[in-house]
Amino acid sequence: MFSKFGFSGSSSFFKNLGDGIGKGLFILCAASGTILLTVGGAYAGSYSFDTNWNATSNFWPCAWLILYNPNSALIGGGLLFLFGAIGTYKDQDRQNKKMNQLVTENEELNNTKSELNSAQEELQDSKSRIISLHGELVQTWLKGMSKMLQLDSNSRITIYYEHDEEFYLLERFSKNPTYAKIHRQKFPLNQGVISKAWQHEQFIEDKCPHSSTYQDYVDYLRSSYGYESEKISSLTMHSCRYYARAIIDADIHIGVIVFESTEINFFDNDLCAKIGQYCSEHQGQLSKFVRDSLSFDKEVNIKKKGKGISVEDDILQTMEADV
Incomplete structure (x- = not known):
């Protein structure tokens, strides 16, 4: 079982897992940002940061307040959503470019195939003409032999x-x-x-x-x-x-x-x-x-x-x- 992993292993589990996480990261960020924006927007109207800040003392409670409040949720959600949206756009742009490249390569391949088929047809026609000329040459030679004999x-x-x-x-x-x-x-x-x-x-x-x-x-x-x-x-x-x-x-x-x-x-x-x-x-x-x-x-x-x-x-x- 363990021989499947490590540098010499044959398993592709972690590679596939990493590819999957990489491909879904931007979508996850956008979705998380949307959730944070929704939650933050729901409480931001009635929330007073100054009031809660004045009522809080010591380092950790203050840090907690800064991180966990509707305003922070709105800011973090906006950043996550923006990051996810930009990443998704770029990812889709790369995919579109790759698809366009594949379409272009496919067209070039089809053109190459068409040119190859044309070349093969021309080669076969040339071969047929050569065979015909060869047959005429042999015919002429046989005709000369018949006349001589x-x-x-x-x-x-x-x-x-x-x-x-x-x-x-x-x-x-x-x-x-x-x-x-x-x-x-x-x-x-x-x-x-x-x-x-x-x-x-x-x-x-x-x-x-x-x-x-x-x-x-x-x-x-x-x-x-x-x-x-x-x-x-x-x-x-x-x-x-x-x-x-x-x-x-x-x-x-x-x-x-x-x-x-x-x-x-x-x-x-x-x-x-x-x-x-x-x-x-x-x-x-x-x-x-x-x-x-x-x-x-x-x-x-x-x-x-x-x-x-x-x-x-x-x-x-x-x-x-x-x-």
Whole structure:
């Protein structure tokens, strides 16, 4: 119990008591002064100090008479009331100043919050513009690659990057606007053509039958990649040829680039060798595209823009060639 008090104690009883007395002192003085003024005023009219003074002798009776008489009550009450009134006024004035200061600080805080929100919005807008410009840059680069490799409207190129054990679609290009559309942004790490290239640095699919022999095409995808028939029929692009290559930065796999086509002659004219050489020569640029996308936090940007997942969402769970 006693450990709560003293210099090292944890009790705030006496501090709170002192604060309470200090805050109520002026009110107490004013109230006491009012009482003394009332009592003194009630007896002062019929009271004669001279008469009582002449009838009093010795020190203590005289001192008592001086202190305890209606006139002294009026004087003391007036002084107490004046002291209490002035103190209360000053105390209220200090409180008003403090309240005004708090109001001013609150307004400044609200202004600061508003400025901070505006700055955050401007920052987000700037970030969105940078991401958009980055996307346009990657698109232009893919377009130049497609032109150099002489790819037609039956093919497309897509870049994916890995983040938090999932693949995210960075950018895509195709001369065919239908194939160039992006319906899905996120893909599993352990399925499909992308996964095989991610694990083994390169993967080539050159045995899949053309979709014109639809049942053979479906059977092959089902047996090779575990697709269900309804998912295969939902694909926008029924690709049968894939070339996927890992994007490597300092011996670390950070993404995958996928070339695909709906035609079985896609790899004619030694296209695989040309793609491999081009990717090797531009590995640094591909790595930079992926690193920049990671720094821009693509997933947050996707959610901000409200890009949804289409009906094809679960489709190319492995071929990452469509979605």
